[in-house]
Amino acid sequence: MCVTCGCSDDGETKITNLETGEAEYKHYHHTHALPDGTVITHSHIEASQIHAKIHNTTISLEQDILAKNNLIAAQNRGWFKGRNILTLNLMSSPGAGKTTLLTRTINDLKHQLSISVIEGDQETTNDAKKIKETGCKVIQINTGTGCHLDASMIDRGLQQLNPPLNSVVMIENVGNLVCPALFDLGENAKVVILSVTEGEDKPMKYPHMFRASDIMIITKIDLLPYVYFDVQKCIEYAKQVNPKIQIFQVSATTAAGLENWYAWLTEKVTNLS
Numbered sequence: 091m092c093v094t095c096g097c098s099d100d101g102e103t104k105i106t107n108l109e110t111g112e113a114e115y116k117h118y119h120h121t122h123a124l125p126d127g128t129v130i131t132h133s134h135i136e137a138s139q140i141h142a143k144i145h146n147t148t149i150s151l152e153q154d155i156l157a158k159n160n161l162i163a164a165q166n167r168g169w170f171k172g173r174n175i176l177t178l179n180l181m182s183s184p185g186a187g188k189t190t191l192l193t194r195t196i197n198d199l200k201h202q203l204s205i206s207v208i209e210g211d212q213e214t215t216n217d218a219k220k221i222k223e224t225g226c227k228v229i230q231i232n233t234g235t236g237c238h239l240d241a242s243m244i245d246r247g248l249q250q251l252n253p254p255l256n257s258v259v260m261i262e263n264v265g266n267l268v269c270p271a272l273f274d275l276g277e278n279a280k281v282v283i284l285s286v287t288e289g290e291d292k293p294m295k296y297p298h299m300f301r302a303s304d305i306m307i308i309t310k311i312d313l314l315p316y317v318y319f320d321v322q323k324c325i326e327y328a329k330q331v332n333p334k335i336q337i338f339q340v341s342a343t344t345a346a347g348l349e350n351w352y353a354w355l356t357e358k359v360t361n362l363s
């Protein structure tokens with residue numbers, strides 16, 4: 091269950107290795123202990139049913155889910171650190187431009203950085219196929235009914251991806267401006283991507299995502315002449331919810347502003363070791 095929106099991620103998750111074409115399925119079973127000692131083990135259970143059974147222990151269930159996730163995220167973080175791998179968690183609403191920015195970044199930096207990708211979507215391997223065309227290693231995680239990636243999915247995905255030492259792993263999260271903010275994956279930094287077609291008020295409306303993020307990339311700036319989007323106001327709103335957030339303005343199609351994003355990325359890789 092997602093602790094943010096309550097949607098069910100208790101179903102089947104599929105990890106497809108784009109190198110081999112092999113798919114691995116994992117069926118999630120969750121076990122929760124209630125204060126009276128009762129243990130609920132469930133799969134394919136709707137969040138509403140869980141809430142009905144244990145409605146006054148919802149908070150401890152949320153803490154249970156997040157604590158378990160944080161533990162695995164810490165293990166992932168150690169795994170990345172031991173291999174000197176920089177990992178970024180890219181999040182945005184659906185269609186903001188994550189895959190387009192990723193493919194452009196990989197193509198532009200492929201002679202400087204070794205980048206592998208974990209793609210997260212509810213269904214299809216479309217994005218992983220686009221990434222594969224760049225020639226880099228990629229796996230696709232399909233979350234089915236789930237609305238975000240979690241640390242255990244990344245843990246299993248890494249076994250398939252097997253990224254090289256001293257490299258970069260980019261995680262494209264499921265398109266969703268709410269739930270992914272809550273789930274630590276063991277990444278070095280969270281990057282929120284906001285396109286100019288979404289409106290400048292999004293940092294105020296979805297503050298958790300912008301508060302959790304280290305970087306905000308305002309993208310599709312080539313469309314600014316055609317949409318009402320006040321860049322300065324957007325920056326102001328983002329800084330209000332997160333004064334430390336670092337901001338880039340780019341277009342993945344015209345390449346405007348990409349040099350600043352690339353400079354940040356390469357510096358981050360250099361300072362990792």
Ligand SMILES: Nc1nc2c(ncn2[C@@H]2O[C@H](COP(=O)(O)OP(=O)(O)OP(=O)(O)O)[C@@H](O)[C@H]2O)c(=O)[nH]1
Nearest residue numbers: 183184185186187188189190265309310341342343
């Ligand atoms: N004009 C313009 N269009 C862009 C830019 N970046 C992405 N797009 C377009 O926006 C649409 C969505 O881009 P994607 O990269 O698929 O977005 P996404 O965030 O990966 O989408 P999901 O994975 O479905 O959440 C596509 O039609 C892209 O061509 C940009 O910088 N400028």
Ligand SMILES: [Mg+2]
Nearest residue numbers: 188189217262
């Ligand atoms: Mg995508």
